[in-house]
Every structure is written in structure tokens, then in C-alpha cells.
Amino acid sequence: MAIFYLGVKSFGRSAGAGGSVSTSAAAYRSGERIRDERTARVYDHSHRRDVEHKEILLPAHFDGAGSQLDWARDRSRLWNAAERAEPRANGRVAREYVLALPHELNAEQRTVLARSFAQEIADRYNNAVDLAIHQPRSDPRNFHAHLLSTTREVSAAGLGPKTIAELSGSQRFELGLPRAMQEHAQIREQWAHMANGALRAAGLEVRISHVPDREAVLRPGTEAWLPRVAWEMERRGEASVLGDRARAQFAQRREAALERAVVTPTVRVSAEKIRNQSIERWRAMRAEMARSGTAQGAATGLAAPTGSARQRDVEQQIGSLRRELGRDDFSL
Numbered sequence: 001m002a003i004f005y006l007g008v009k010s011f012g013r014s015a016g017a018g019g020s021v022s023t024s025a026a027a028y029r030s031g032e033r034i035r036d037e038r039t040a041r042v043y044d045h046s047h048r049r050d051v052e053h054k055e056i057l058l059p060a061h062f063d064g065a066g067s068q069l070d071w072a073r074d075r076s077r078l079w080n081a082a083e084r085a086e087p088r089a090n091g092r093v094a095r096e097y098v099l100a101l102p103h104e105l106n107a108e109q110r111t112v113l114a115r116s117f118a119q120e121i122a123d124r125y126n127n128a129v130d131l132a133i134h135q136p137r138s139d140p141r142n143f144h145a146h147l148l149s150t151t152r153e154v155s156a157a158g159l160g161p162k163t164i165a166e167l168s169g170s171q172r173f174e175l176g177l178p179r180a181m182q183e184h185a186q187i188r189e190q191w192a193h194m195a196n197g198a199l200r201a202a203g204l205e206v207r208i209s210h211v212p213d214r215e216a217v218l219r220p221g222t223e224a225w226l227p228r229v230a231w232e233m234e235r236r237g238e239a240s241v242l243g244d245r246a247r248a249q250f251a252q253r254r255e256a257a258l259e260r261a262v263v264t265p266t267v268r269v270s271a272e273k274i275r276n277q278s279i280e281r282w283r284a285m286r287a288e289m290a291r292s293g294t295a296q297g298a299a300t301g302l303a304a305p306t307g308s309a310r311q312r313d314v315e316q317q318i319g320s321l322r323r324e325l326g327r328d329d330f331s332l
Helices: 021-032 064-072 077-086 107-125 168-176 180-201 228-235 241-292 295-300 307-325
Strands: 006-012 033-035 041-044 051-057 092-100 129-134 146-148 152-155 156-161
Touching: 006 107, 006 180, 021 033, 021 041, 021 077, 021 092, 021 129, 033 077, 051 107, 064 077, 064 180, 077 092, 077 129, 077 156, 107 129, 107 180, 146 152, 146 228, 156 295, 228 241
Parallel strands: none
Antiparallel strands: 006 092, 033 041, 051 129, 092 146, 129 146, 152 156
16 A cells, blocks of 8 residues: 655755765765765766656746756756855755655656655745655665755755755744744645545545554554665675664554554443443333332432432543543543
């Protein structure tokens, strides 16, 4: 089935002024050879054969700009400009969105979907987005896209000010923008909406959701996701601390999901059982009073336990269950 994944990461010169990040990342994702003009380093990944599609997308309002934006459509020139534009030794030069593309779609449909979302990002932030779609290496379902975007707005004259994605919390507040976390949630929802639209247009019934599914770890065949470094090490037969940690965390999530799946029905059955016993006892008392002809009892009605000692006992038992298990999804 189709899965939802949208990861976001930033690339900065944490290694100091001598480090190059965007040129290296762009070369690797596109499967090209790029020379970093600032450091004279050469990043050659032209041997890659799993790059299904690559393209640089610019804001839609530049569609008629002609050759003025040719520099931004050239991968080497674009990312060398991004490196030069950051004066700080630890400046952030790129932001990346990684998408899991529905494997149920064909190559053309995946490309159209990925391009549409990359265009959304370019239009939202007025920046350049370098799109690369990769084919699976091991898991045949793992079609995915990398959207490497500039952290500065793009123009015919070059890279300009930082995009709104790079603003601080106080700057966002002053401009009336949503918090960064809220904006990220909006982007996740938009990706789910667009992917589901593509699945629907392809006549497929499967859908994805940006809402976290805590029970997904219980699905048959679901395994721990391993970081790329760990996967490569273990593929070579080497031990991986990252891989072991990922599997341990996955086991913890699965155990917690199993507890929810098992305990929740138990709690509901217990609460329903208490409720039914209370009602049955009330009915028995009514029947006994009817047989004995107790006028006072008939007059009072002995309404279904509301405020009675039995009802209070039931409420106390259910309240205890709620407090003990932290659940609030059942009631009288």
C-alpha cells in the first residue's frame, strides 16, 4: 500500500568555512559532476544509474523570463551561487524535502506528481527547487524524490534575501506568518492532498494520510527503517550501531502499539460489562417491585441508576480504569 513520508532537513556549513554542502548534495542527488568554485573540490556522481528524472523548477512567475534565468536552471551555476551567497561559516545554504512517491503510480505519473509539488515549494518560497527522482535500490516500492531548495529567493539578478522558511520565530510573528511547525504541518497536508489526487486520477483506491498512524508498525511486513549509512554497512555484512538502535526503537513502538491494541478492547469490554450488570440489576429490581405491587417503589420509579449507590460504584470503577490505563474512550 502507498505510504506517507515527507522529511525535511537543512544543509549548513557546520564543518566550517572550508566545507561545501549544496554542491556536493546536488551532484549526488542528480548523478552529475559538479566542481565547487569556492573550494575547488570536485564532486563526481555521474556513475549513478538510479536517477529517474531531474529538473530545476523556478517560481511560476518566471515562466516568461526567457534566458534571464538560465543561470538558475544550470545545476552547477545555481549551487555555486548558493555557496557564494552565504557569508557565514555556518550559514544554511539549502533545505531539502524528501518524498516517498506512491509505487502504485507509473513513472510518468510519479514525475508529474513530484514536479507539481516541487512547483508548489518554488511558488511558496520564491526560490529554486532542484528535483531528483530516484528508483529503488533494494525495496522495489522505494520510489522517492529529493527536492533540494535554495534558502534564498531567486531573481534574474541572482539569489536575494532569505526565504520566509528561514525566518526566526519573532520575524514570523511580526509578519503575521504561522509558526514554523504550523507551516510544516500545512506542507505535509498539501503533499498528502496532492498525492491522493494523483492516486485518484490514476483510478487507484489506495490513499495516504499526513496524520501519524501509531498502529502502522503492526501491519504485516512492516520493518524498521534504517538510515542509509546503516543499511550500506549491514549490506556489506558489517555491524551497525545505528541499525541496532533503529530496530530497538521500532520494537518499542511495536510493543506500545500492541499494548494499545490489546488493552483498549479489554477496557471497553470491562466498562460495558459493568454497565450491563448495572442495568440488569435495575431491571430485576423493577420486576420484583411490579410483582410485589409495591406502590411506593412504582411511584419512585427507581430510574436507571442515576445518582444511586450502585451508579456511584460503577462510576468509581470506570474512573479507576480510566486513571489506571489513561484511557477516556468509554463511558456509561
